[in-house]
Amino acid sequence: MTRSVYGDTFALWRAGCGQPWHDYTHHAFVEGLRDGTLPRASFLHYLVQDYVFLVHFARAWSLGVVKAETLDEMKVCAGTVDALVNHEMALHVKTCAAEGIEEATLFAAVEAFENLAYTRYVMDAGLQGDFLDLMASLAPCCFGYGEIGTRLAQSAASETPYRDWIDTYGDAEYQGVMQTVGQMMDEAIGRRLGPDPTASARWPSLQGRFTTATRLEVAFWDMGLRGA
Numbered sequence: 001m002t003r004s005v006y007g008d009t010f011a012l013w014r015a016g017c018g019q020p021w022h023d024y025t026h027h028a029f030v031e032g033l034r035d036g037t038l039p040r041a042s043f044l045h046y047l048v049q050d051y052v053f054l055v056h057f058a059r060a061w062s063l064g065v066v067k068a069e070t071l072d073e074m075k076v077c078a079g080t081v082d083a084l085v086n087h088e089m090a091l092h093v094k095t096c097a098a099e100g101i102e103e104a105t106l107f108a109a110v111e112a113f114e115n116l117a118y119t120r121y122v123m124d125a126g127l128q129g130d131f132l133d134l135m136a137s138l139a140p141c142c143f144g145y146g147e148i149g150t151r152l153a154q155s156a157a158s159e160t161p162y163r164d165w166i167d168t169y170g171d172a173e174y175q176g177v178m179q180t181v182g183q184m185m186d187e188a189i190g191r192r193l194g195p196d197p198t199a200s201a202r203w204p205s206l207q208g209r210f211t212t213a214t215r216l217e218v219a220f221w222d223m224g225l226r227g228a
């Protein structure tokens with residue numbers, strides 16, 4: 001198993017996911033952000049959809065507070081809600097404002113089916129399942145953008161117009177938050193499944209949730225590339 005700065009549980013899930021993980025983190029959309037060739041219309045379409053996506057992910061992380069079993073789990077989930085609604089979404093609002101798209105328009109945007117499928121899949125995982133089902137479904141979004149942000153911060157073309165996006169996810173503060181989330185997930189798994197989680201009867205279904213969420217990330221990029 002390749003270790004990860006985002007923890008051992010994520011490293012196991014990523015290894016168990018295989019090809020979809022690579023398809024997600026090296027998608028043509030991501031390469032277009034990196035070399036600057038992504039069409040502006042695709043980027044804006046993605047960003048408007050992503051604003052709505054983040055509204056629902058803030059709901060899902062809030063459900064994490066409800067399903068938590070320790071104060072530390074609650075703190076990390078509440079901190080992520082704060083990071084989402086007060087920091088990450090500022091990028092969307094600022095970038096769209098510069099293009100003449102108002103925040104009220106963002107909030108009211110009609111969701112693409114790929115967006116609807118992904119966000120409601122995650123909410124359902126948390127409603128039907130327990131804290132671990134929810135975390136396995138939320139993990140790809142956190143650590144995938146973490147990996148993408150780190151790689152693009154190191155390798156993006158100096159002239160890419162997508163520097164703000166890259167800085168949001170490559171930034172040390174964001175990376176620190178994701179590492180804290182990874183540690184919390186390791187502890188949550190250890191507490192409920194013991195020291196050898198892959199031997200647990202629950203492991204295959206948790207891996208399934210992680211892999212499904214990863215495939216939904218690939219579909220989200222596809223939707224972005226396709227444009228409005």
Ligand SMILES: Cc1ncc(C[n+]2csc(CCO)c2C)c(N)n1
Pocket residue numbers: 050053054057080083084088140141142143145146217220
């Ligand atoms: C489609 C899509 N997937 C993942 C992220 C990144 N992301 C969403 S919530 C969250 C956790 C707290 O910030 C992170 C990293 C995104 N913006 N859009």
